[in-house]
């Protein structure tokens with residue numbers, strides 16, 4: 001009979017990062033859905049508008065975000 005593998009569990013680093021990211025999201029009022037017409041994919045800081053997941057280069061965030069997410073630092077892309 002094969003030995004049972006231990007069930008994967010989050011490590012201390014994961015708990016720490018989860019807390020840091022939660023604070024970051026709270027500061028940004030980050031939401032997983034659009035705010036009217038505003039969403040990450042049409043925000044100045046969204047790196048690759050064609051991708052459903054992309055890097056947000058806003059200096060207070062610098063994380064991966066979803067195209068349909070939104071935060072209070074959304075900024076219009078000037079033509």
Ligand code: SF4
Pocket residue numbers: 030039040041043044045046056057058061065069070071072073074075
């Ligand atoms: S600044 Fe906010 S709205 Fe703009 S891409 Fe980053 S997370 Fe999305």
